Amino acid sequence: MSEISSILLDNAVNEFSKLPGIGRKTALRMVLHLLRQSEADVSAFSNAMIDLKQGIHYCKVCHNISDSDVCAICADASRDDKTICVVENIKDVMSIENTQQYKGLYHVLGGVISPMNGVGPADLEIASLVERVQQGGIEELIFALSPTMEGDTTCFYISRRLQNTSLKLTVLARGVAVGDELEYADEVTLGRSIVNRMPFDYNK
């Protein structure tokens, strides 16, 4: 858009269009919106990003995002500290917390093993997970990774590293999504959900 008559405006639009899913048209709409706000509001917006980047901590136990050295979940004494849910990233922690079905702790790997993308076990928080388990007190490890080749590889790798422990290893149930029409379920999922069929329970 060579027709933008201001270098300052053009800069702001360029910065915005670097964000995921934001094209130049949307970026322009955002920037013109900000321009209509007060200077204090624009400062608040900008400073929130700088403060976040400069002030953010990652929990030294589970590597979740945190404002302090240990995150609120790890610091919460009411949670079950015998169970660790292994996830790929902090968004997954939020998703699982949203369900309000899980009261244990987490371990954020920071990715999954993906030779195609040059991500090996050493790039992930796997050593710190093994160490956490070896310190004792953990009874169950739940793998909550994506049901992809990379996710499965990561589960397999971690389970091999932990094979000398008496840890119970579990994985998220896979099957037809709740509320889904059966005819739209893919064959692999449907096939697995038949093989792994569960006893029918009137009360659920």
Added chain:
Amino acid sequence: MSEISSILLDNAVNEFSKLPGIGRKTALRMVLHLLRQSEADVSAFSNAMIDLKQGIHYCKVCHNISDSDVCAICADASRDDKTICVVENIKDVMSIENTQQYKGLYHVLGGVISPMNGVGPADLEIASLVERVQQGGIEELIFALSPTMEGDTTCFYISRRLQNTSLKLTVLARGVAVGDELEYADEVTLGRSIVNRMPFDYNK
């Protein structure tokens, strides 16, 4: 999303979700994207917004956005300074510049007359437009406002204020959009395009 474990993160997400069309999920995706960038990149992003807000000028002639007192369009001697295109906002200037079909000047009203929203003639740059015309040298005024009740009211109001001048007043052609299927054109547009039918030209 009470599950966000960081106040800094929560602040950043809140600020982002104030932008038009951005919900909390999208905001979180944006913020996590920024968090993965270097501190320099985040500063560049934030400073672009602050610099824009603090440094932006509006052209004192046409009220277009500008880095200096007079915008690049008004300062361009190669443009036709006898024609002024009256638009609602700076986005419209960009849209018309994008067509590369117009070589005259602009006048940005900053809105249209809308009693429903409490916008009267005094809230818009109408007085400065009348003054610009009265200084002489302008031969044609093109109304490029939205074909809505408010747009039409604004055209009418401005034309009344200028009725003692010998100015040629024109309005954007209205009709079936280029590339549109006739069956999807609305009745009013189709009706007007029959009434205002144009001579067929082989060369166009």
